[in-house]
Amino acid sequence: MTSFPDWIAVDWGTSHVRVWLMTRDGQVLDRRDSDKGMGKLTRDQFAPTLAELLSDVPDASSCPVIICGMAGAQQGWVEAPYVATPCAPPGAEIATRVPETDWDVRILPGVKQMHPADVMRGEETQIAGLLLEDQNFEGTLCLPGTHNKWVRIKAGQVTEFRTFMTGEIFALISTQSVLRHSVNTTDHDQKAFEAALESAMADPSSIAANLFSLRAEGLLHGLPTDTARARLSALLIGAELAATRPFWQAEEVLILGEGDVARAYEAALAKAGGTARCVDAETLTLAGLKSAYAKLGKAAS
Amino acid sequence: MTSFPDWIAVDWGTSHVRVWLMTRDGQVLDRRDSDKGMGKLTRDQFAPTLAELLSDVPDASSCPVIICGMAGAQQGWVEAPYVATPCAPPGAEIATRVPETDWDVRILPGVKQMHPADVMRGEETQIAGLLLEDQNFEGTLCLPGTHNKWVRIKAGQVTEFRTFMTGEIFALISTQSVLRHSVNTTDHDQKAFEAALESAMADPSSIAANLFSLRAEGLLHGLPTDTARARLSALLIGAELAATRPFWQAEEVLILGEGDVARAYEAALAKAGGTARCVDAETLTLAGLKSAYAKLGKAAS
Incomplete structure (x- = not known):
């Protein structure tokens, strides 16, 4: 240093x-x-x-x-x-x-x-960072993670939010369940993701059956692991998008996230008929912490 | 001996x-x-x-x-x-x-x-046992377990079935997820189960959010663990019942199962407007194995 x-x-x-x-x-x-x-x-x-x-x-x-x-x-x-x-x-x-x-x-x-x-x-600090950079921001945020959050911002305030355990359920199913061998890859089949997303949104109640189908299709039809993993992701995100339609159907969503999961939500929203753009979450977290430090200085002076 | x-x-x-x-x-x-x-x-x-x-x-x-x-x-x-x-x-x-x-x-x-x-x-052997005891049985079976099965029987044949990972997802969430402390009890709140079932059937896409609510209600409103556990069960079974309506809405369901999980499906079907009765699964498995042995004897003679 x-x-x-x-x-x-x-x-x-x-x-x-x-x-x-x-x-x-x-x-x-x-x-x-x-x-x-x-x-x-x-x-x-x-x-x-x-x-x-x-x-x-x-x-x-x-x-x-x-x-x-x-x-x-x-x-x-x-x-x-x-x-x-x-x-x-x-x-x-x-x-x-x-x-x-x-x-x-x-x-x-x-x-x-x-x-x-x-x-x-933690997410509130990302939001603080966003509002520091764009004081007049109003609209919907999506913060993907272990516990994904959908947040509505109005007049500089968090007015409403909803948390989905989607990320944690994905991790449990892909590493601990009977599907762990069926989805054991880091490759991604984007076409399969998009096709499964549509049916997941239309019929979210069948999710536990559509999940088992990934195993059965592996046994009976040789379903490739990258297709199975993409469909697992789409089944979970599809249900979430069906539930969060009021958050995203009328306005652009700002995704505060990083890496594959942020891109998956961006692609899913586009496929579902919404619009979204990604902002780097770590940058915003740091901006939020800086904003807290600045206020601390003022409060102390 | x-x-x-x-x-x-x-x-x-x-x-x-x-x-x-x-x-x-x-x-x-x-x-x-x-x-x-x-x-x-x-x-x-x-x-x-x-x-x-x-x-x-x-x-x-x-x-x-x-x-x-x-x-x-x-x-x-x-x-x-x-x-x-x-x-x-x-x-x-x-x-x-x-x-x-x-x-x-x-x-x-x-x-x-x-x-x-x-x-x-394994389930096919329970079904063989059932058909041995009631050769003319036709209708819908529900076989609760790690991988719950819904089966249609017609003219002595399995014509159609669908497997739900509900039991395995319940086990993963109740023992490995952020909810494991929120639902850590063996007590059961039947009233909470029935109330949550209805909303789960009406809005299955929100399941990942309704699950996280169990954690948040514990933190903010002191939700008791027996209520949280009953609602976890109802959220998962409710989604399954919404998806399997064609199996159960027009006819009595025979539940081939044992213990708490069989009783939970029986109560859920009754609450949802269906009818169901339980038959002991172990008895049927053994009957199915006996039937196989009888055929073996005939084939050998």
Whole structure:
């Protein structure tokens, strides 16, 4: 490193943690990540994990640290209570200070919706980043991940959202179920994906039968693994698109995501008759953390 | 044991194996089971496993052994090729003889359906048992299990069937997903089951969101685990009932099953406006194996 960071930005999710060493004016000096996500840590392992990730940074403990994500969950480091919709993405001014450390560590709150009951932690910071870059944004967001979120933004506020367990169900079925051998490939059959999407949207109740068909077609008709994997994905995403039609049928969807899963939602929405474009989620998370840091500076001054 | 068996009946499933010591005239002398299902065995472990289960039976190797279930799968002991629908439940006359043993071991075939692709192994023997007891039975069967089957029987034949992965998806979600703590109970909230069933049937596409709601309602509203577990079950069974309406809406369903899962399908069908009654599956499996043995005797004589 050529210079010392002024503050530390952290995205602490269930399975991973990402750390950025930042300057006061928003430059990234360095980036680290680790698989020591919240799901693998007990309460007293967060502080040592952070110290380890910053062990080569002189005077790291004098830098403010701003964290978003699952570190603020009940089972995380310190609970950062949810803010209820409708609300602007909550910032550092209502972050929870971690008490049992000399460091200045603050965890950003998540957002809750009382009816239908729903929660997010981490996504609100991506949304904060988006609204920093485009203050007048209004419309629908799709945030693919283990727990995919569909979010409506109006007048700078999260007005409504809905979480789908689609990503987690895909992971369980593709690695743990009778289908794990049938879909064991990283190749992708886009034509099969699009064909299956249509029938999944038309008949979502048959999903558990259409899934077993992937196994049976493998046995009886030699269905290739890339076709089976694409159809598994389409069956799950198709049901989700059928349920979220009110979110996407009348307006462009902004997909806040990365990699294959973001592209799959983009292709699915296009095939279903919607429109979508992708924005890189990591960039937005960091922008949201920067925005929280800026507010922290103002609040302190 | 007071007398020697004349033959051995075996139901060799994916996770369990059940063995009955039988007399020529169909009396059960003894019953054993073990968790050495097909899923845990390599090809060369089937013979020693069977020998171990029968180690106290004098002259066991001179008894004919008739096996139904997954022991006849590609990954089983010896593949017993499927018979295609429409067909009567296949009997011992087309069973596959296990070659690499001195014993007289025969494995019954499964049944396949080419379009939509589907397969069964073991259920066809339950159906044979049913048709032995009620030769004129026509109508719809529901066979709950890891892979639930809906089967249409006409003129003594399996004319059509459809398999739902509902049971396996329930097991994965309740033990491996983010919901595992939310549904961690053996208690059952029947009222919650019935209420959730209705909304699941009306809106099956929202299943992945309604599942996540169980977690969020736990966090925000203290949803009890028995209510969450009942709703998880209702969401999955509700989608299946919406898809299988043509099977059950115009006629009584015979549920071939055991325990909680059979009762859950019976209650769900009643709530959905269908009618159903349960028949014990193990009794039928054994009846089917007896019927195969009877045919074997005739074929040999």
